[in-house]
Amino acid sequence: MILWFTLVQVGVAVVAALLCVVLGLAGRRPSDLTVGALALIEVLLIAQIVVALIAPFAGNPPSGSLLEYWVYLVPAALLPPAGVAWALLERSKWSTVIMGVAAAAVAVMVWRMHVIWTVQIG
Template identity: 70%
Template structure:
C-alpha cells in the first residue's frame, strides 16, 4: 500500500463518517451529500483494489498475510453500497448515522490493511 494514499483514504472516510453522523443526529434524512460521501469512500476503495493488484508487480509486495488483506479489502468495498441501500430503504435519520458508522469502520479497516501490508511479517 502507498502511505499517502492510506492517509487520504482514512481522512476521507473519517470526514464522511463525521459528516453523516452529524447530519443524522441533526435529524437529516439521507441526501445527495451523505450518499455522495459514501460514493467517494467507495471510489477510493476501488482505487485501492487496483493499487493492491499493481503494487506487487511494481516492487511493493505485502509483508503480512495476503489472504487477510484481501478479506479486509473486499469486506470494506461491500460496506458503502450496503449502507447506502439500507439508507435508501429506511430513509430515516438513523440510516444517515448508519452511513457515518460505516465510514468510521472503513477508516479502521483501511488502517488495518496498511498494517498488514507494511508492518506484519508473515
C-alpha cells in the same frame, strides 16, 4: 500500500463518518451530500483494489498475509454500497447515522490493511 493514499482514504472516511453521524443525529435524512460522501469512499476503495493488484508486481509486496489483506479489502468495499442501500430503503435520520458508522468502519479497516501490508513480518 501507498502511505499517502492510505492517509487520504482514512481522512475522507473519517470526515464522511463525522458528517453523516452529525447530520443524522441532527435529524437529517439521507441526502446527496451524505450518499455522495460514501460514493467517494467507494471510488477510493476501488482504486485501492487496483493498487493492491498492481503493487506486488511493481516491487511493493505485502509483509503480512495477503489473504488477510484481501479479507479486509473486499468487505470494506462492500460496506459503502450496503450503507447507501440501507439509507435508500429506510429514509430516516438513523439510516444517515448508519452510513456514518459504515464510513468509520471503512476508516479502521483501511488503516488495518495498511498495517497488514507494511508492518507485519510474514
